[in-house]
Every structure is written in structure tokens, then in C-alpha cells.
Amino acid sequence: MAKIPVQFRLNGTDRAAFVDAPETLLNTLRRSLGDFAPKYGCGQGACGVCTVLIDGEPHLSCLTLSIACEGRQVETASGMASGPELHPLQAQFMEHFAAQCGFCTPGMLTAARSLLDKNPNPTRDEVIEAISGNICRCTGYEPIVAAILAAAGSPGLRRA
Numbered sequence: 821m822a823k824i825p826v827q828f829r830l831n832g833t834d835r836a837a838f839v840d841a842p843e844t845l846l847n848t849l850r851r852s853l854g855d856f857a858p859k860y861g862c863g864q865g866a867c868g869v870c871t872v873l874i875d876g877e878p879h880l881s882c883l884t885l886s887i888a889c890e891g892r893q894v895e896t897a898s899g900m901a902s903g904p905e906l907h908p909l910q911a912q913f914m915e916h917f918a919a920q921c922g923f924c925t926p927g928m929l930t931a932a933r934s935l936l937d938k939n940p941n942p943t944r945d946e947v948i949e950a951i952s953g954n955i956c957r958c959t960g961y962e963p964i965v966a967a968i969l970a971a972a973g974s975p976g977l978r979r980a
């Protein structure tokens with residue numbers, strides 16, 4: 821099958837890859853572009869560990885075709901820090917010990933980032949709703965919610 825060229829902006833940098841028509845964004849990110857932040861969990865849209873932002877909105881990269889990302893802005897947890905400076909969500913996840921095995925963390929961070937970019941001061945219920953599609957196998961939800969609430973309203977919130 822002939823490969824199809826696709827170009828999009830990944831964490832602020834123009835990237836290109838040759839993909840198969842049915843290839844998922846998750847596969848392109850991990851196998852072709854070396855971004856291992858989005859994880860492969862269920863591969864069926866049920867766990868949220870593959871969550872990335874496309875044009876600022878959370879999407880499940882295991883259900884997104886790479887060719888559908890042509891010309892769009894894709895952001896992953898890999899691009900949240902600014903050099904040595906952590907994004908407030910990353911800093912608060914560390915502060916609150918919100919990662920146990922860490923498998924869900926990149927998806928949680930991107931889902932939370934989408935929320936705080938739109939609503940810098942969410943309620944606890946809004947935080948829970950925003951991460952409701954993200955499963956933490958370690959069931960460490962309380963520290964995750966606490967970390968997101970602690971990051972809310974931070975002056976360091978910004979888009980990459």
C-alpha cells in the first residue's frame with residue numbers, strides 16, 4: 821500500500837511522516853515521530869491514555885486517523901514543559917504524588933490542560949468531568965483531582 825504524506829505541527833514544531841491510510845495518530849506519534857508520551861492502552865477509545873490535544877481539544881489518538889491531522893496543531897504531554905520549567909499541572913502532579921505507575925499521567929495531563937486552558941478556575945465536579953474518560957489503573961484519582969485543582973488559577977498556565 822502506498823504511503824501518504826502527512827504534515828502537522830507537533831508541540832510547536834512542523835513534523836512530517838508517511839503513513840498508511842488507516843494509520844492512527846497514536847501509531848504515527850510513537851512509531852514515526854518518537855513521541856512516547858501518549859500511551860497505547862485499550863486501542864478502542866475506552867481508557868484515555870492516548871489523549872492528545874488537536875487544535876486545543878482533547879482527542880483519543882488511538883481513534884484518530886493521522887491523515888485527518890493534516891495541517892492541524894497536535895499537542896502531547898511531551899510539549900507541556902517550557903525548557904526546564906514544568907507546566908503548573910506537571911509541577912502539581914509531582915507535588916501531590918499524583919502519579920503512581922504513571923501510565924495514565926500523560927493522558928490525564930492533556931485532558932486537564934484542555935480544561936484549564938478554557939476554564940482556569942474549574943470546580944471539583946468540572947475537574948472530575950474533564951478526566952472522566954481517563955482510567956487510572958492505580959486508582960489514584962484523589963491526588964490527580966487535587967493536583968489539577970491546585971494548578972487551577974496558576975499564573976503559569978499557558979498554551980505551548
Ligand code: FES
Pocket residue numbers: 859860861862863864865866867868869870871880881882883
Ligand atoms: S488507548 Fe486510546 S482510549 Fe485506550
Ligand code: FES
Pocket residue numbers: 918919920921922923924925955956957958959960
Ligand atoms: S498512576 Fe498508574 S494508571 Fe494512573
